[in-house]
Amino acid sequence: MTDHSDIPPTRTLKPMDPPPPSSRPSVAMLQGDIDSGRTGDKNPMFDPSGAPLGTDDEAAGTPPTPFRVAVARYYETVERWTGSTWKHGAAHHKWDGLPVGFIGFIVAVGVILTVGISMVRALTPGA
Numbered sequence: 586m587t588d589h590s591d592i593p594p595t596r597t598l599k600p601m602d603p604p605p606p607s608s609r610p611s612v613a614m615l616q617g618d619i620d621s622g623r624t625g626d627k628n629p630m631f632d633p634s635g636a637p638l639g640t641d642d643e644a645a646g647t648p649p650t651p652f653r654v655a656v657a658r659y660y661e662t663v664e665r666w667t668g669s670t671w672k673h674g675a676a677h678h679k680w681d682g683l684p685v686g687f688i689g690f691i692v693a694v695g696v697i698l699t700v701g702i703s704m705v706r707a708l709t710p711g712a
Contacts, residue, residue: 600629610654612639615661624661 604617616638622629642648649657 599631601631609651610658611651612649612654615639615654615658618658618662 601617601620601622603621603623604614607614618624619626619638620629620631639649
């Protein structure tokens, strides 16, 4: 039997709890809000691809201040749900408008061709 003690345990299978409120929020707390599902962007699971959130700012020498992170947390969690400006995307409703638009386009082209052909036949003498 192989020993896998060197492989870190995965956290992707367990729902994440949201981070507690803080007077000095960090980017990790904002990532915790996203991973816990509080922002409505994704299912409440750990997302390893979201780990570098804020890394670019730190590498540029301008890490986000706690105030900026607090504002981002507020708008991502509270403001999004209380304001009426946030709308669910097509993916959240499992509906994609592209096939409906494509079928509508095909039907419109068919109607235009049918009407055009019938008008040409009506105007052509002896047809």
